[in-house]
Amino acid sequence: MSTIPKNNSETVAHTPGRASSIGVWILHVVLAAIIAGGGISKLAGDPVMVDMFADIGAGQWLRYLVGALEVAGGVGLLIPALAGLASLGLAALLTGAVITDQFVLEQSPWLPLALLVVAAVIARTRWSRTEAVVGTLLRR
16 A cells, blocks of 8 residues: 655745756856856956956956956856855855945946845855855864
8 A cells, every 4th residue: 555645835835846946056057157257357357347447446456356256156156065155255246346336436236236136046045055064164
């Protein structure tokens, strides 16, 4: 005699489905490509990026730092154990970009703001794994 497992609605409500899991990974890949691409252009010395950081006035060292953080964050988004931490770091970086665009460069902050929202969504969906990674690191 076979038994049919009961469907616990509470468990179902908190377990992401396959489609939502695929959707979140698509967000990972798209955000990683956009962020890492921007980081590579900063590190490669794209004249537009050089001029933008000259306008910011903090020096070209900031372009290299931001570029390296963007590339690292883009790679981190593609590593499941690091994706939550990477999205939190990118959210902080993008917050700085929104503020800089709005108040220093006096240009539209909509692109970094949209990317910030995506990073926040990823951070939220990966929160339990992020807690586990941080917990493991703190126990050492």
